Amino acid sequence: MTTQIQHDVLIIGSGMAGLAAADAARAASLSTLVVDKGRRIGGRVATRRADGFTFNHGAQFLTARHPDFIAACDHARQAGALADWQVAGRDALCGAPTMRDLPAHLGAGVEIRQTTEITRIETDADAVTLHDRDGVVARGQHLVLTAPAPQAQRLLQDVEPDLAATAGTATYAPCWTGMYGFDVDMLPPAADPIRHDNGPVGWAVWEDHRPSLSAASAADRDGAGLVVQAAPDWSTAHLEEDSADVAQALLAAYQNQTGLELPTPRYISAHRWRYARVTTAAADGAARISADGRIALAGDWLIGGRIESAWLSGRQAMHALLDAG
Ligand SMILES: Cc1cc2nc3c(=O)[nH]c(=O)nc-3n(C[C@H](O)[C@H](O)[C@H](O)COP(=O)(O)OP(=O)(O)OC[C@H]3O[C@@H](n4cnc5c(N)ncnc54)[C@H](O)[C@@H]3O)c2cc1C
Known part of the structure; x- marks a missing residue:
């Protein structure tokens, strides 16, 4: 029995790219589900609490250059989720009070399923279906895949070999x-x-x-x-x-x-x-989507290894899917 299509957009990854894609989907009034294998939101924008200590052990700070990312950061700053941190750089910002508070702010109101590792992607004429080790996780019209390139390559090699090859060029x-x-x-x-x-x-x-x-x-x-x-x-x-x-x-x-x-x-x-x-980024900064317009790639590895690049890439991927209809 085929599982019903439950979402307009499925997103693999609750890092900055996935959350930006979710925000763009919400702006277009699309129903969205984000799945991530990690325990917490944010991917490499990470904070660990252990023995009463707090460690920001992933990305250390961010900068914003693109007007749209500047606007998103201004919003996060007004909400108290970002703060200036000039000792890290003249225009550096960091999550407040921790780095993970930035993705937590961006992900507020988004349906996110953590601790869900996608092991297989399946496509047919109508939809994309995501599987984990126990079976079907979700079925949706579109997919934005934001896993780091080597993981994206593995997931795509059977279903979208051209996109997998693109992922294979990132280092x-x-x-x-x-x-x-x-x-x-x-x-x-x-x-x-x-x-x-x-x-x-x-x-x-x-x-x-x-x-x-x-x-x-x-x-x-x-x-x-x-x-x-x-x-x-x-x-x-x-x-x-x-x-x-x-x-x-x-x-x-x-x-x-x-x-x-x-x-x-x-x-x-x-x-x-x-x-x-x-x-080495895999692409020239342009969006990468499958020929059938169902799957888009996103992640810092398509533009460059920074938080801002990840965010821009996620948003760009969602817009490319919308443009493809
Ligand atoms: C140590 C370190 C320091 C850094 N310092 C900075 C810095 O100071 N400034 C800066 O701008 N950038 C920095 N970066 C880079 C920045 O963190 C990244 O560019 C950005 O966070 C990448 O976001 P992303 O969404 O593309 O990927 P990620 O944050 O990696 O998100 C991808 C998500 O996909 C999930 N995923 C992967 N495979 C699967 C699967 N099969 N099923 C389900 N989920 C899956 C992962 O769990 C992850 O949460 C640093 C990174 C690290 C690691």
């Missing part, structure tokens, strides 16, 4: 991210983030120095969180190493680089972002 750099929680009486020593293109430490910041967190009184703080992100070359060279070893190595490198002697952290962990930053 990424990985990023190991160390997270360290210290007791609250250990105050963060340096106000500005550390930034390097090479060497083990590519970026490091004390979470208390984010604008919205530094505003909290000391009494409200659970402790001081430090995020250390490895530079691309170091992350590539150590990609398959054990995360506990990487966490220790990055903390040692941070201390070496800053000359600080830190106490033993109460919380220590490392997250491996296998597909962190796009190094």
Whole structure:
């Protein structure tokens, strides 16, 4: 028995691209379902809470250049979900109070099913059907696929080989991210983030120095969180190493680089972002849709590895589907 078409648009991915596509679908009065394999909204715009600490362990800040993204950011800022963070860059913004609050703001009111990993896409004359390991998840008129390129390529190779080939041309750099929680009486020593293109430490910041967190009184703080992100070359060279070893190595490198002697952290962990930053975008910035006008690709990997690119790509994909009728 064929499942009924339940949605005008299905979107794989609740990252910035998927949420922008959902917003464009809502503006066109289309019914939408977003599915994502992760536990939380936002994809690589991520925040982890652990042992009373908060770590923004994915994207660190964003900038807005395109007028429409500037308008979206202004809206988020008015809602309190974004704040200026000039120490990260003259026009840098960050999620408030955490990075994940930006996607949470964008996704308000959108029907989103997290912890749903799509394993197969099926198309027929009428619709697109998404499957997970247990069977049919949803059936809709159109699909916007915003998974990172290697995952998109796998999902598309049987159903849309041309789009799969496009996805196959994008390349990424990985990023190991160390997270360290210290007791609250250990105050963060340096106000500005550390930034390097090479060497083990590519970026490091004390979470208390984010604008919205530094505003909290000391009494409200659970402790001081430090995020250390490895530079691309170091992350590539150590990609398959054990995360506990990487966490220790990055903390040692941070201390070496800053000359600080830190106490033993109460919380220590490392997250491996296998597909962190796009190094080669797959397309020329133009939308990519299937010949039958049912499936559109989106994601930072079509334009360039930034939050703004992801957002623009998601919106562009939805508009391309609408134009295709
Ligand atoms: C460590 C790090 C630091 C960064 N720093 C910055 C920065 O400072 N500034 C900046 O602008 N950008 C930064 N970026 C890049 C930025 O995070 C990305 O460009 C942007 O978030 C990508 O959004 P997206 O929607 O294209 O992809 P994603 O955020 O990756 O979203 C794709 C979603 O698809 C889901 N998905 C994948 N496969 C499936 C499946 N089979 N079924 C269901 N769901 C699936 C994933 O769970 C994910 O949520 C950084 C990224 C990383 C990792």
